[in-house]
Amino acid sequence: MSQFPCPHCKEAVYGYWDRYKAAKWFILVCQHCGKRACAHPIIIVLFYFFYVWDVVLFGYLTYLKESWVYFSTLVVIWLILDAFSVYIPLSALKSKPVRS
Numbered sequence: 001m002s003q004f005p006c007p008h009c010k011e012a013v014y015g016y017w018d019r020y021k022a023a024k025w026f027i028l029v030c031q032h033c034g035k036r037a038c039a040h041p042i043i044i045v046l047f048y049f050f051y052v053w054d055v056v057l058f059g060y061l062t063y064l065k066e067s068w069v070y071f072s073t074l075v076v077i078w079l080i081l082d083a084f085s086v087y088i089p090l091s092a093l094k095s096k097p098v099r100s
């Protein structure tokens, strides 16, 4: 079920759930080579900007107009952002320094 390659060894080790967690700032560890990877942080920041924009704008409109249409729009945009967050490219992380 793994479909996405590791940025270090290029083996397909990550599934959709791993990519979803990576978009939520989790660090992934490759099962093949043991190296670490994360979703590209600048793109995650852009996604979080849109999450905040979605909640602030449509949350406010829901409160102001007392309409479920705006709340439905908030939920739909949130789900669309979650769906696209799976495709944020992974960045290779350096190994942790060994402490002596």
Ligand SMILES: [Zn+2]
Residues within 6 Å of the ligand: 006, 007, 008, 009, 010, 011, 013, 030, 031, 032, 033, 034, 035
């Ligand atoms: Zn790997």
